[in-house]
Amino acid sequence: MKRILSGIQPTAESLHLGNYLGAVKQWVELQEGNDAFYCIVDLHALTIETEPAALRRRTLASAAQLIALGLDPKRCTLFIQSHLSEHNQLGWIFECITGFGEASRMTQFKDKSQKSGADRTVVGLFTYPMLQAADILLYQANKVPVGEDQRQHIELTRDLAQRFNSKYGDTFTVPEAHIMKASAKINDLQDPTAKMSKSAASNAGVIDILDSADVNAKKIKSAVTDTGKEVKFDEKSKPGISNLLTIHSSLSGKSIAELENEFIGKGYGDFKSAVAEVVTEYFAPVKVKAEELLKDEVGLIEILREGAEKARVVANRTLKSTYDALGLVPGKQFLP
Numbered sequence: 471m472k473r474i475l476s477g478i479q480p481t482a483e484s485l486h487l488g489n490y491l492g493a494v495k496q497w498v499e500l501q502e503g504n505d506a507f508y509c510i511v512d513l514h515a516l517t518i519e520t521e522p523a524a525l526r527r528r529t530l531a532s533a534a535q536l537i538a539l540g541l542d543p544k545r546c547t548l549f550i551q552s553h554l555s556e557h558n559q560l561g562w563i564f565e566c567i568t569g570f571g572e573a574s575r576m577t578q579f580k581d582k583s584q585k586s587g588a589d590r591t592v593v594g595l596f597t598y599p600m601l602q603a604a605d606i607l608l609y610q611a612n613k614v615p616v617g618e619d620q621r622q623h624i625e626l627t628r629d630l631a632q633r634f635n636s637k638y639g640d641t642f643t644v645p646e647a648h649i650m651k652a653s654a655k656i657n658d659l660q661d662p663t664a665k666m667s668k669s670a671a672s673n674a675g676v677i678d679i680l681d682s683a684d685v686n687a688k689k690i691k692s693a694v695t696d697t698g699k700e701v702k703f704d705e706k707s708k709p710g711i712s713n714l715l716t717i718h719s720s721l722s723g724k725s726i727a728e729l730e731n732e733f734i735g736k737g738y739g740d741f742k743s744a745v746a747e748v749v750t751e752y753f754a755p756v757k758v759k760a761e762e763l764l765k766d767e768v769g770l771i772e773i774l775r776e777g778a779e780k781a782r783v784v785a786n787r788t789l790k791s792t793y794d795a796l797g798l799v800p801g802k803q804f805l806p
């Protein structure tokens with residue numbers, strides 16, 4: 471079985487449709503036939519200043535939504551990054567073998583630090599990719615399912631694994647990026663040429679999974695479309711309608727051609743109502759399940775702690791061989 475590892479930052483109250491179709495749906499599929507580890511990377515989220523109560527709430531809400539969307543703690547290892555000190559410990563080792571220039575060339579760091587200026591950029595943003603490498607290499611992952619934006623971080627992770635292995639002996643599996651080509655590209659309802667994203671200027675074009683059916687139906691009915699009448703897929707001249715077709719098709723399982731046929735002679739209004747219905751039906755039980763999990767917070771935390779204990783077995787073993795390879799004298803943490 472292939473070992474899979476991926477991570478998600480708990481930066482939002484609710485996942486949105488783009489998160490689901492672009493990532494989580496594929497995580498759910500990858501549980502089958504693989505040994506999958508999924509990590510809620512709360513330590514990475516500390517690089518953005520967040521109110522403590524919000525971070526806590528978002529961490530638990532992320533876990534609840536992942537489970538409600540189909541991650542099954544019996545079939546995968548779902549855990550919170552900060553439950554395992556091994557992540558920070560291995561992160562430091564990677565900070566010691568990463569060049570300053572190399573880290574400075576990470577485009578996400580460059581973009582984010584340019585936006586906020588050197589004095590407001592925290593060092594954690596600079597070392598973020600080394601902690602991410604630790605997340606991955608601790609578990610000897612073969613494959614890392616991520617979006618295109620993470621390609622460079624996985625490339626660095628591979629470089630660090632190879633560098634360490636050649637200096638200190640074979641210690642880490644060199645992972646491969648499994649770039650999740652969103653089977654469907656989901657765009658913003660108000661700006662259908664831009665990706666659906668929580669950082670959009672307005673939330674009006676974003677379908678949040680935990681929002682009520684009414685709110686989401688309203689957003690879909692006010693989605694931007696062109697002035698034509700035909701429900702036809704054409705990303706250039708009909709980006710809005712094409713986006714809605716993609717959303718319907720991804721959730722209903724009907725092909726785009728089938729949908730085009732179904733809506734011949736009907737207007738945009740009918741079509742939008744149908745999309746709203748599909749979205750509502752798909753996510754209503756997810757919302758119920760997530761809310762149920764959040765109501766029993768102690769139980770939810772227990773599930774995540776059990777995940778962390780499964781993860782610890784692997785993480786501890788990898789850290790021990792890393793320390794041994796480096797000549798660090800192993801402490802009690804590594805005694806049986």
Ligand code: TRP
Binds near residue numbers: 511
């Ligand atoms: N940097 C990733 C993102 O922003 C999140 C992440 C942290 C991650 N650690 C990871 C993804 C390990 C994959 C594997 O999406």
